[in-house]
Amino acid sequence: KVLMVFTQRFKVVEDSVPQINCDVKAGKIINPEFVVKCPAGCQDPKYHVYGTDVYASYSSVCGAAIHSGVLDNSGGKILVRKVAGQSGYKGSYANGVQSLSLPRWRESFVVSEGKPQKGVTYPSALTYSSTKSPAAKAGEPTKAYQKPPVPGTTAQPVTPLQLTGATATEVTLTSLPKPSPSTGSTTSSLRPQPVGHRSWELGEMDLWQPGSVLLDAGFVPKEELSTQSLEPVSQGDPNCKVDLSFLIDGSSSIGKRRFRIQKQFLADVAQTLDIGPGGPLMGVVQYGDNPAAQFSLRTHMNSRDLKTAIDKITQRGGLSNAGRAISYVTKNFFSKANGNRGSAPNVAVVIVDGWPTDKVEEASRLARESGINIFFITVEGATENEKQYVTEPNFSNKAVCRTNGFYSLNVQSWFSLRKTVQPLLKRVCDTDRLACSKTCWNSADIGFVIDGSSSVGTGNFRTVLQFVANISKEFEISETDTRVGAVQYTYEQRLEFGFDDYHTKSDILNAIKRVGYWSGGTSTGAAINYALEQLFKKSKPNKRKLMILITDGRSYDDVRIPAMVAHHKGVTTYAIGVAWAAQDELEVIATHPASDHSFFVDEFDNLYKFVPKVIQNICTEFNSQPRN
Numbered sequence: 256k257v258l259m260v261f262t263q264r265f266k267v268v269e270d271s272v273p274q275i276n277c278d279v280k281a282g283k284i285i286n287p288e289f290v291v292k293c294p295a296g297c298q299d300p301k302y303h304v305y306g307t308d309v310y311a312s313y314s315s316v317c318g319a320a321i322h323s324g325v326l327d328n329s330g331g332k333i334l335v336r337k338v339a340g341q342s343g344y345k346g347s348y349a350n351g352v353q354s355l356s357l358p359r360w361r362e363s364f365v366v367s368e369g370k371p372q373k374g375v376t377y378p379s380a381l382t383y384s385s386t387k388s389p390a391a392k393a394g395e396p397t398k399a400y401q402k403p404p405v406p407g408t409t410a411q412p413v414t415p416l417q418l419t420g421a422t423a424t425e426v427t428l429t430s431l432p433k434p435s436p437s438t439g440s441t442t443s444s445l446r447p448q449p450v451g452h453r454s455w456e457l458g459e460m461d462l463w464q465p466g467s468v469l470l471d472a473g474f475v476p477k478e479e480l481s482t483q484s485l486e487p488v489s490q491g492d493p494n495c496k497v498d499l500s501f502l503i504d505g506s507s508s509i510g511k512r513r514f515r516i517q518k519q520f521l522a523d524v525a526q527t528l529d530i531g532p533g534g535p536l537m538g539v540v541q542y543g544d545n546p547a548a549q550f551s552l553r554t555h556m557n558s559r560d561l562k563t564a565i566d567k568i569t570q571r572g573g574l575s576n577a578g579r580a581i582s583y584v585t586k587n588f589f590s591k592a593n594g595n596r597g598s599a600p601n602v603a604v605v606i607v608d609g610w611p612t613d614k615v616e617e618a619s620r621l622a623r624e625s626g627i628n629i630f631f632i633t634v635e636g637a638t639e640n641e642k643q644y645v646t647e648p649n650f651s652n653k654a655v656c657r658t659n660g661f662y663s664l665n666v667q668s669w670f671s672l673r674k675t676v677q678p679l680l681k682r683v684c685d686t687d688r689l690a691c692s693k694t695c696w697n698s699a700d701i702g703f704v705i706d707g708s709s710s711v712g713t714g715n716f717r718t719v720l721q722f723v724a725n726i727s728k729e730f731e732i733s734e735t736d737t738r739v740g741a742v743q744y745t746y747e748q749r750l751e752f753g754f755d756d757y758h759t760k761s762d763i764l765n766a767i768k769r770v771g772y773w774s775g776g777t778s779t780g781a782a783i784n785y786a787l788e789q790l791f792k793k794s795k796p797n798k799r800k801l802m803i804l805i806t807d808g809r810s811y812d813d814v815r816i817p818a819m820v821a822h823h824k825g826v827t828t829y830a831i832g833v834a835w836a837a838q839d840e841l842e843v844i845a846t847h848p849a850s851d852h853s854f855f856v857d858e859f860d861n862l863y864k865f866v867p868k869v870i871q872n873i874c875t876e877f878n879s880q881p882r883n
């Protein structure tokens with residue numbers, strides 16, 4: 256009997272808590288604070304969540320509750336409190352839910368355990384924002400509370416909630432400061448867009464269709480309307496800042512239908528990526544006999560315009576000369592004039608129907624060497640019978656940035672191409688893994704070790720500094736690209752500047768100019784040790800460590816052990832000797848083979864001749880490194 260009473264009580268409490276579906280977004284509920292019951296099964300990527308701890312009100316309430324750890328997938332009660340909109344929301348993975356990033360949204364909410372606070376009465380029915388327009392998907396919130404009771408909790412009377420919910424909506428709507436909700440067009444033009452959202456879900460596409468966002472727009476407070484521009488333009492997803500080119504197959508053999516599928520694929524890509532000047536930019540090149548740019552990186556700088564432009568692409572016909580297209584992309588597409596930002600990795604995605612009619616190997620090598628990350632999507636590749644017709648066997652492996660599988664996708668049929676949108680974009684946006692972004696110019700930590708001994712003399716020391724400057728000048732210098740440091744030595748050593756001291760080319764060149772001539776003895780061995788300790792210890796793991804040592808005489812101390820340590824630590828050492836320098840010692844200092852890493856110049860005035868040679872050797876070595 257006691258048990259029965261308890262059950263009854265419990266049930267009463269339960270009934271007073273409104274229930275929502277997994278897909279209900281906080282923005283659709285007007286109440287500033289409420290307790291709500293989530294059903295089981297909300298831990299599903301289709302219920303999008305934006306933010307961490309504080310969530311944009313565009314998020315699924317129940318999804319956010321699971322992400323924040325307040326709820327698990329079996330459902331339950333939660334307490335939701337609305338808070339102010341934020342200028343940015345950071346996505347994260349937590350409790351089995353991947354939340355997404357969103358730069359700006361007008362309202363947020365936080366979730367906590369569904370324990371009502373003392374003295375606070377929570378609404379027993381929720382007020383939903385809604386439009387009266389019957390065409391709008393106003394049914395969505397209705398769905399939420401018309402949902403049949405969860406099996407097992409039979410005879411749960413949801414009707415009162417349904418009624419109050421509906422009535423309250425009407426009442427609230429009329430009292431809200433907002434433009435007439437009955438005119439769909441007005442509301443949709445005011446709708447704030449989820450700027451900078453990133454999603455790998457194609458389902459998210461509905462975000463951009465006015466109908467589905469009308470509900471959210473229903474209660475934009477007046478104050479915010481005045482500060483928000485009517486058509487906010489996305490800055491793009493900052494987590495996917497790449498300069499992207501798609502090389503699409505326009506050959507005659509592909510046919511109209513498959514060409515259309517290819518265009519749809521591009522449109523899906525443009526839609527999924529949040530294109531913008533602060534995020535990914537995308538251009539398209541169509542190839543047949545010859546390549547032609549449909550549009551460059553700077554032609555369409557948002558997803559919507561890009562999609563419209565993709566839709567207008569017409570097929571060129573001809574052969575499938577992908578190699579020629581890759582050359583074109585290296586020489587023209589990724590030029591500064593065409594919108595290459597320099598600060599974003601270059602990615603070329605080549606889509607091939609079957610196999611290319613020309614060779615791709617050489618063109619791709621040049622593309623890689625200029626820092627382009629080539630991806631290949633091969634659709635409906637050659638069958639066993641057709642292999643004899645393939646111009647260049649294994650073409651995909653010869654083209655891609657690395658042959659480790661990361662850069663190649665094989666698609667069995669054009670009809671399943673769509674499924675590669677997400678896997679492809681996950682890789683393309685994983686900028687840290689884009690190994691070919693590294694070029695000879697942008698990937699080194701270069702430490703100069705400069706002999707300041709008395710035998711050099713003031714004039715020649717200036718020449719040495721010029722040499723150091725002339726080499727540094729060739730590289731792309733920034734905090735994330737090549738960095739330069741310098742040590743001067745006599746008997747003693749001093750750090751002139753470290754890798755972290757200057758991050759622009761002009762600052763580096765000025766710092767080199769300011770190095771004062773020291774004058775003294777020559778302890779080259781100690782100087783190498785010092786450079787390892789003071790410079791290269793602070794080198795980043797993903798940088799090539801290059802030491803360029805310049806000396807004009809034999810060292811007073813032993814160089815063998817310090818040189819060995821340097822080589823052992825992965826510091827590639829170039830030894831440049833002038834005048835009285837000892838060849839044998841230079842060869843010991845230099846990385847093997849010494850013929851590529853040591854140079855001897857008879858006088859300081861001829862030092863300049865070795866600038867191109869040293870740089871050439873640095874780059875040849877870089878380019879000859881294995882691709883895997």
Ligand SMILES: *[C@@H]1O[C@H](CO)[C@@H](O)[C@H](O)[C@H]1NC(C)=O
Pocket residue numbers: 648649652653658
């Ligand atoms: C294709 O190229 C890869 C990497 O260069 C190589 O490992 C593989 O054996 C090649 N396959 C054929 C069939 O030549």
Ligand SMILES: *[C@@H]1O[C@H](CO)[C@@H](O)[C@H](O)[C@H]1NC(C)=O
Pocket residue numbers: 718719721722725862863864866
């Ligand atoms: C450095 O470059 C300048 C300008 O090109 C040149 O005049 C000078 O001779 C070079 N000096 C050295 C040592 O490389």
